Amino acid sequence: MGRSRLLLVAFFTIMFAIAATAFHSSFPSGSQTGSVTPAAPMLEPRSGQTSTLLPSGRVLIAGGMRRNQEFYKSAELYDPATERFQATGQMSVGRVGHIAVLLNSGKVLIAGGWIGQGGTDSAELYDPATGKFTSIARMTVRRGRPSATLLKNGDVLIAGGEETDNDSLASAEIFHVATLSFQPVGSMHHARVSHTATLLKDGRVLIVGGYAGGVTSSAELYDPQSSKFAETTNMSTTRCKHTAGLLADGTVLIAGGSDSRGWNGNLNSAEIYNPRTGKFTAASPMNDSRFKLPDEAAQLSDGRLLIAGGSKRVEVFDPASGKFLVAVGQLNEPWHFMTETKLRDGSVLLAGGYPNGDQGTAQTWIYRP
8 A cells, every 4th residue: 555655756756847847848937038927007008108217117008909999198107116197188189000219318209100091191299308209291192000210310201001991101300409300301112011121231121021002021221321212132021010129230130010801811920131131031920929029029138039919828029049939928918009119128018909890908917138
């Protein structure tokens, strides 16, 4: 009888060890990948909003939608010190799919987005000192979901987007901070919306993917010195609604998105663009297929990139190994068009989004490396 009990204990001990090993191989340790935990909810359920880290360390959450055609003028602030949200001023118009860029002055440029069935050309500045939005000159074209890039001289490149539904734009313009005005700057070689734009270390801007009638694999470079766009090599696959992030060595990671099949064409593939060779090379795939991602992947303090949205799991790209690692913990839904914002302490605020329906969520999470 005693021996039988010993054998039974030994059996369950071995089985537990096997199960624990399997669990940890599926979810690497927090010291490697960090962890995701729920945080305080926003004041409103939102998807397609913008999220901007202010000089004070607080985060401005602006606009977005509760559901289709129910767009917000409202904005709120997340304070990492209290881990709570509070209301701030309202924009002049409810908008989703707009741009938000922190200017060198500490103010935030808000422009474009959809206000109904089409895009808007309206623009405004948020002043953290007063908590108010002030309307400024309009853009040269109405744009829904364009890209926006803060250039090294402090001006902003705004490219592509949609003027009306299924009417993608090739045009681009510059927001001049000195005059608070917009000026046309020629056109890209390809019309595109839901693309990414990444500032390279040499000051050029890499513009990748998107769609205009169909999804594209094309890429091009904007040179601020000449104010012109030049084509570069294509990606290995067509993709839109993907994410992009600058790596410490100056290369750019492109990950996820969708091909021409929309919801049925979610991608787990990734590739890396090398500005020195002008070529894309395949990278290890993500663990999950995902699209409708934040345009810019959050760069962690150690140079790794955080990929969140479109899946319940959160992944970290490790340039040293060239692999994606799954963080400990997960979201409760595969939230689409959520935002991710790196905070001053190195953690990342994940906020909002919508699942397979169009109802936004007020839920937020904190990723800690």
